[in-house]
Amino acid sequence: MKVLVLNGSPKKQSDTFRLTESFLRGLNKKERHEVTIIDVIDKNIAPCRGCFGCWAKMDGHCVIEDDQNGILDLYRNADLIIWSFPLYCYAMPSHLKAVMDRTIPLVKMKMVETADGRVQHEALADFSRIHTVVICGCGFPNWDGNFDGLRIMCKHAFCNPTMVCVPETPLLNVPQAAIVADPLLAKFEKAGEEYAESFTLSADTVASLEYPMISREDYLRNVNGG
Ligand SMILES: Cc1cc2nc3c(=O)[nH]c(=O)nc-3n(C[C@H](O)[C@H](O)[C@H](O)COP(=O)(O)O)c2cc1C
DSSP: OEEEEEEOOOSSSOHHHHHHHHHHHHHTSSSOOEEEEEEGGGSOOOOOOOOOHHHHHOSSOOSSOSTHHHHHHHHHHOSEEEEEEEOBTTBOOHHHHHHHHTTGGGEEEEEEEOTTSOEEEEESSOOTTOEEEEEEEOSSOOOTTTTHHHHHHHHHHTTSOEEEEESOGGGGGOGGGHHHHHHHHHHHHHHHHHHHHHSSOOHHHHHHHHSOSSOHHHHHHHHHTO
């Protein structure tokens, strides 16, 4: 299958991308997939102008001629799209949000009601084949609500994606934390294998991936140097 990875970390050594790399390793274990990784920060992608010029053309492209149209081509041909990014102010980083906003050329103005009572724009073509995985890392230790806004947005925008939200991800690039980071990376690799089999992750798997590497008290003590 064709896998498109949208890496939304602006850093060369992304904490979150370490998780995504492990997931991809597992995904590719039984069968090697065609993986395209886009480092979004290196692309020239302007914010959406809100002109709806795409809905006048209806060719699946944006009227702004920058790198987004190439991403839209990859997007519509993908079987699996992995959004990998750090949590920024309870949401996705703005340069990645620009990519998301500018997927509007892939839907029509026409609005349709869904079986569960929502309203959405009709897709330009049948994209029901496309699966979505969201992998998000963050700097806070585990606390109820940190990912709430992101979860709701992704649920609606990506129609119930497989979503993994991981606390304490800066530990993934701290060499002294390898003792707790490596087991998590191994779990992500296993999760990639599970996903390749079924296009889903069990609730238990997601819970184990989201489980904090160290306690909140230890994490705060380390961060605060106390
Ligand atoms: C601008 C900015 C906003 C951030 N906002 C949050 C936040 O709302 N919640 C959180 O837990 N961490 C937040 N963080 C921390 C990052 O999510 C965290 O450092 C993450 O591990 C970075 O991942 P990366 O290396 O993949 O980019 C923020 C970091 C930056 C730079």
